Amino acid sequence: MASLKDIRAQIESTKNTQQITKAMKLVSAAKLRKAQNNIVNMRPYALTLRKVIADIAVTNKVTHPLMEKKEQVKNVLLVVITSDRGLCGAFNSNINKFTEAYYNENKSKLEKIDFLFIGRRGHDYFARRGIKPVDYITKLDKDISYELASKVANRVMNDYLEGAYDEVRIVHNEFQSAISQVVVAETILPIDLGKTTFNTEAETTSNFAVDMIFEPAPEQIIKELLEKHFDLQVYRCMSESVAGEHGARMSAMENATNNAKEMINKLTLTYNKLRQEKITTELIEIVSGAEALKG
């Protein structure tokens, strides 16, 4: 049986932990708000860009290597986005498990599966399993910037255009709400026009002047816009993941705080019980001592 002093120490240390988890929750909440803003701010850009690509592609009937599907997929690059730090519930392990399952399932079917990790957690997990990535990027703890995302995107795109890969897939957590994140695997290269809800030709030409001046030629513009579109996709996935991370950490810390509270209540109850018992024993001793003296 623990002594009173032991229990008191335990209560103190639980209280300290609770304070830390509470602080972490508040920090995550603030960061989450910022990350959510990021996603919202990106939308007008993404929508306009997508619309313009659709308009130009449909009216001018242009295509580009980035949009063409390969007949046979042999080499795949997996871009895996995790966080740099832990203490965010199942956020990273969900991603890692999903990726591992995908890898085990497909490694016999495909010639090569390469990995590119964004975030330390994913890299460390697969490093322990002896998988070497082609590249990995950490230090995501600061805000992710569009510049960083476009660097990653450029690298991936160049590899793709040189023919090193037939398909590039990205595995990341999609932010749904502060308490729920869903693991998503998307094919980001080749760019799939069907998925991005493109207008039909009739709709497009109605509000798209036919005598539009292009500087430079439509093919060149499409190329640049597609590159930007791809950069943006990578940036979006990273932003979603960051928002998800903060959301996951927030709810993990909320749970931890509640657990600590429960534990403190339990311990306090035990403490009080023990204290009462001790007082009762002492009282009995005194009373019986006094009785004995009376004789």
Add this chain to the structure above:
Amino acid sequence: MFKLTIVTPERRLLVDQEVEEVTVPGFKGELNILPGHAPLITTLGIGVMKWRLKGQEKQNQAVISWGYCQVSPEGVNVLANIADLPEEIDLVATKEYLAKSEKHVLDEVITDADWVEFQKEWTRARAKIEVAENTVAAKK
């Protein structure tokens, strides 16, 4: 008079603001857009973008780095990768950066890719200095 929208992936600078005149660093050089411009789609380089709000004399400025501009009868849509507003530019730091990178390029052997990167950064830094100095001059 027409409407101007400027957005970047990270933020919205202007949404449907009424303007009288817009100047953008177009693919073929500086491009001035006044009301009634023919429909046009162009890519933008790195440089200074200017716009004058409705009923104002003041030219607003920003440095934009790669972008795309669509002129339609309804207005002008600008998508920029990065936009630096005058009040966000650190003139001293930019000048230092410019001097340092120029020295680096002159003193060391660099690859073609580095050279391309340098040219971009150099143009951006020059544009930033121009905007910052213009703003200071306008205040005086």
